[in-house]
Amino acid sequence: MQICEVVGHVWATKKEEALVGMKLMIVRELGTNPRRSETSFVAADTVGAGVGERVLVVSGSTARIAAGGDRLPVDAAIVGIIDSLEADCEKGNGEHGPV
Amino acid sequence: MQICEVVGHVWATKKEEALVGMKLMIVRELGTNPRRSETSFVAADTVGAGVGERVLVVSGSTARIAAGGDRLPVDAAIVGIIDSLEADCEKGNGEHGPV
Amino acid sequence: MQICEVVGHVWATKKEEALVGMKLMIVRELGTNPRRSETSFVAADTVGAGVGERVLVVSGSTARIAAGGDRLPVDAAIVGIIDSLEADCEKGNGEHGPV
Amino acid sequence: MQICEVVGHVWATKKEEALVGMKLMIVRELGTNPRRSETSFVAADTVGAGVGERVLVVSGSTARIAAGGDRLPVDAAIVGIIDSLEADCEKGNGEHGPV
Amino acid sequence: MQICEVVGHVWATKKEEALVGMKLMIVRELGTNPRRSETSFVAADTVGAGVGERVLVVSGSTARIAAGGDRLPVDAAIVGIIDSLEADCEKGNGEHGPV
Numbered sequence: 001m002q003i004c005e006v007v008g009h010v011w012a013t014k015k016e017e018a019l020v021g022m023k024l025m026i027v028r029e030l031g032t033n034p035r036r037s038e039t040s041f042v043a044a045d046t047v048g049a050g051v052g053e054r055v056l057v058v059s060g061s062t063a064r065i066a067a068g069g070d071r072l073p074v075d076a077a078i079v080g081i082i083d084s085l086e087a088d089c090e091k092g093n094g095e096h097g098p099v
Numbered sequence: 100m101q102i103c104e105v106v107g108h109v110w111a112t113k114k115e116e117a118l119v120g121m122k123l124m125i126v127r128e129l130g131t132n133p134r135r136s137e138t139s140f141v142a143a144d145t146v147g148a149g150v151g152e153r154v155l156v157v158s159g160s161t162a163r164i165a166a167g168g169d170r171l172p173v174d175a176a177i178v179g180i181i182d183s184l185e186a187d188c189e190k191g192n193g194e195h196g197p198v
Numbered sequence: 199m200q201i202c203e204v205v206g207h208v209w210a211t212k213k214e215e216a217l218v219g220m221k222l223m224i225v226r227e228l229g230t231n232p233r234r235s236e237t238s239f240v241a242a243d244t245v246g247a248g249v250g251e252r253v254l255v256v257s258g259s260t261a262r263i264a265a266g267g268d269r270l271p272v273d274a275a276i277v278g279i280i281d282s283l284e285a286d287c288e289k290g291n292g293e294h295g296p297v
Numbered sequence: 298m299q300i301c302e303v304v305g306h307v308w309a310t311k312k313e314e315a316l317v318g319m320k321l322m323i324v325r326e327l328g329t330n331p332r333r334s335e336t337s338f339v340a341a342d343t344v345g346a347g348v349g350e351r352v353l354v355v356s357g358s359t360a361r362i363a364a365g366g367d368r369l370p371v372d373a374a375i376v377g378i379i380d381s382l383e384a385d386c387e388k389g390n391g392e393h394g395p396v
Numbered sequence: 397m398q399i400c401e402v403v404g405h406v407w408a409t410k411k412e413e414a415l416v417g418m419k420l421m422i423v424r425e426l427g428t429n430p431r432r433s434e435t436s437f438v439a440a441d442t443v444g445a446g447v448g449e450r451v452l453v454v455s456g457s458t459a460r461i462a463a464g465g466d467r468l469p470v471d472a473a474i475v476g477i478i479d480s481l482e483a484d485c486e487k488g489n490g491e492h493g494p495v
Contacts, residue, residue: 001339001373008186012155014146015179016165026186042100042155047311050137056309056339058372061160061358066313066370073165073178075157076100079370080312087305088348089324107285113245113252114278115264125285141199141254150286160259172264172277173200174256206483210452212443213476215460225485240397241451249484259457271462272477273454274397298438298472309428344410353438355471363412363469376469377411384404384422385447390448
């Protein structure tokens with residue numbers, strides 16, 4: 001699962017029927033190399049996440065299962081809202097220290 | 100789902116039978132690090148997207164489902180046309196601000 | 199689907215039984231950031247592509263379907279030979295202009 | 298499988314029902330290009346790994362199987378704790394030498 | 397399939413039951429951008445590859461099939477030992493020339 005922050009919403013009127021009613025959030029991966037950290041993408045939300053919250057995001061076929069159905073046209077989904085995380089930064093670059 | 104812009108079309112006469120009649124669009128991911136932003140690829144379109152529109156694209160096995168069949172040789176598909184998106188750029192780099 | 203160019207062949211005598219008789223081509227993705235454009239990989243070919251041709255390549259579980267069987271040990275497959283592509287380069291970096 | 302180091306834990310109270318009781322660890326890939334080596338992500342742990350240990354991590358649909366069920370909303374899982382690894386560094390950059 | 401070189405072995409005593417007896421090799425992708433070429437990972441071997449040999453590696457759900465079972469916790473597998481490869485380097489950067 002990727003550690004992401006919810007940064008916004010996206011609206012699409014014209015879309016696949018199966019996406020109607022699904023809450024779509026823009027998320028951005030956290031804790032990665034700053035050179036690559038600007039990648040944001042859209043994930044379906046079923047846990048009630050809000051902008052500014054740190055969340056766990058699953059991708060691929062797992063996202064369909066998380067979103068509630070094998071036939072959903074979804075390839076990323078928020079599966080949890082992070083309360084806290086604790087990382088040993090001594091061996092790393094401290095990327096999660098200030099998170 | 101990736102946030103992409105439709106930038107063109109691709110034509111292939113010699114192809115797998117299952118691709119006949121499928122509308123194939125060239126899309127490019129938006130909102131990522133400029134150093135990586137030039138990646139373009141081909142996605143099947145079932146929602147009627149046109150060049151210049153911002154779209155939501157799914158990849159992998161989800162694309163087959165979105166394109167209408169588990170046996171389709173498709174690994175990327177446009178699932179929605181974006182009306183608007185709203186991202187909190189204060190914590191980010193504003194990549195979606197001007198989009 | 200990735201836009202690739204066929205750049206060569208690969209031969210492997212010792213391999214999984216299911217790969218026997220399968221035509222394996224070396225392909226390289228086109229139109230991406232020059233810093234990343236050198237990635238080449240091997241794809242199964244079922245459409246009769248030749249070296250120098252631009253092709254559409256699918257990856258992952260879709261490649262097995264494209265190659266003709268769910269049980270094939272294949273994760274990339276050529277599904278079409280590109281006749282032409284037309285991309286709006288005004289908003290991009292023209293990567294497909296000279297292709 | 299990726300060669301990773303366990304660097305921490307993550308807690309999420311609000312999450313998908315199926316994740317309740319699952320041990321979620323923050324892992325970071327080892328042995329890659331330093332420019333890319335800071336990517337950390339979350340993996341389900343079923344083998345009892347602890348912070349500081351080097352582990353093997355599987356991703357994608359394989360992670361669901363490793364975690365114990367096809368319907369689990371998990372896309373990364375620790376499948377083994379590395380006792381030792383031996384890599385020929387003469388042809389490489391010695392990235393595993395000091396590991 | 398990725399073109400890789402076998403660079404070593406990895407041992408893990410504590411691991412998922414299904415991995416017992418499986419030969420796990422450290423492989424490194426060849427022929428990519430030098431800036432990215434240091435990525436090494438672990439693949440299950442069923443064709444008898446040895447250190448120093450160039451091999452074809454499949455990833456994702458295909459690796460489970462290649463390794464012999466849909467329920468194996470494996471996401472990368474060696475499917476062939478490369479005898480030779482021939483790539484048109486005129487249009488590329490010659491990355492496979494000296495391989």
